[in-house]
Amino acid sequence: AQSVAQPEDQVNVAEGNPLTVKCTYSVSGNPYLFWYVQYPNRGLQFLLKYITGDNLVKGSYGFEAEFNKSQTSFHLKKPSALVSDSALYFCAVLTDSWGKLQFGAGTQVVVTP
Amino acid sequence: KAGVTQTPRYLIKTRGQQVTLSCSPISGHRSVSWYQQTPGQGLQFLFEYFSETQRNKGNFPGRFSGRQFSNSRSEMNVSTLELGDSALYLCASGRDYTDTQYFGPGTRLTVL
Numbered sequence: 001a002q003s004v005a006q007p008e009d010q011v012n013v014a015e016g017n018p019l020t021v022k023c024t025y026s027v028s029g030n031p032y033l034f035w036y037v038q039y040p041n042r043g044l045q046f047l048l049k050y051i052t053g054d055n056l057v058k059g060s061y062g063f064e065a066e067f068n069k070s071q072t073s074f075h076l077k078k079p080s081a082l083v084s085d086s087a088l089y090f091c092a093v094l095t096d097s098w099g100k101l102q103f104g105a106g107t108q109v110v111v112t113p
Numbered sequence: 114k115a116g117v118t119q120t121p122r123y124l125i126k127t128r129g130q131q132v133t134l135s136c137s138p139i140s141g142h143r144s145v146s147w148y149q150q151t152p153g154q155g156l157q158f159l160f161e162y163f164s165e166t167q168r169n170k171g172n173f174p175g176r177f178s179g180r181q182f183s184n185s186r187s188e189m190n191v192s193t194l195e196l197g198d199s200a201l202y203l204c205a206s207g208r209d210y211t212d213t214q215y216f217g218p219g220t221r222l223t224v225l
Contacts, residue, residue: 032211043117043203043216090156098168099146099161099210106155 002027002095004074006104013111019081021107023074023091032094033074034101035065037087044090050074061085081111114139117206117217125223131192134220138185138206145187146214147179150201159202161210162187168210191222199224 004025013019025031032051036044048059055067065076074091091104118137126132138145147159158171162181179189185206191198201221205214 034213036216041221043119043218044205046213046215049213094211099144099163099207099214100158100169100171101146101148101156101205101214102158103156 002031002093002102004033004091004093004102004104006089006091006107008107009105010108010110013081013109015083015111015113016080019076019078019085019109019111021076021089021091021109023076023104025072025074025091025093027093029096031074033065033067034092034094035059035063035074035076036090036092038090038106039087047076081109083111083113085109086111117204117215119202119204119217119220121220122218123221123223125225126194127225128194128196130194131190132194132222133188133190134202134204134222136187136189136204136206136217138187138204139215142206142208142212142215143185144207144209144212144214145181145185146205146207146210147187147189148203148205149173150203150219151199156203159189163210194224196224198222 034049035047050067058064092101120135144163146161161169165181176192181187201219203219205216207214
């Protein structure tokens with residue numbers, strides 16, 4: 001069964017420093033991987049996805065993610081974090097079941113000024 | 114292009130009542146999925162519809178049901194509400210199930 005894991009409940013980073021949010025996956029076959037962000041009392045906003053191709057995927061708001069097949073990881077990165085990046089981040093994998101995204105537990109990112 | 118809309122945004126119900134939530138997908142999207150988000154269980158898949166057909170259902174009791182109309186709008190219904198049904202219900206749409214799913218703002222359901 002497809003699954004993703006986000007090993008960190010919370011990531012703290014100072015504004016201007018690099019931000020990394022970790023995600024590992026377990027799938028049979030080729031993975032379809034996604035990152036979403038959720039602000040308080042809001043729905044999920046799509047950031048980026050990996051289907052195939054380049055291992056470095058660029059997304060919205062300056063985020064990027066690196067797909068690593070050998071380590072089964074799909075870490076989200078941003079070179080310079082902003083206070084406004086403080087939010088809940090979810091990694092997800094598209095399962096082999098129609099329309100079903102399997103989400104990780106989420107990582108709370110806190111960016112301090 | 115307008116995003117996914119969900120109505121109502123907030124609902125307060127009492128145990129035993131039933132509720133209907135509505136979702137309007139992005140224009141041109143035919144796949145609509147529903148998810149339940151709670152602090153304890155996280156994001157859980159409820160069901161997916163495509164062209165008025167339910168193609169997939171998550172592990173939820175039969176009290177949870179849904180449907181999709183010919184214009185791709187979708188509704189989900191929860192009957193005989195329980196306290197544990199209090200959650201944020203999220204709807205997402207895509208062109209098909211392999212496409213990116215775009216989420217609406219959610220409906221916050223509180224069961225008293």
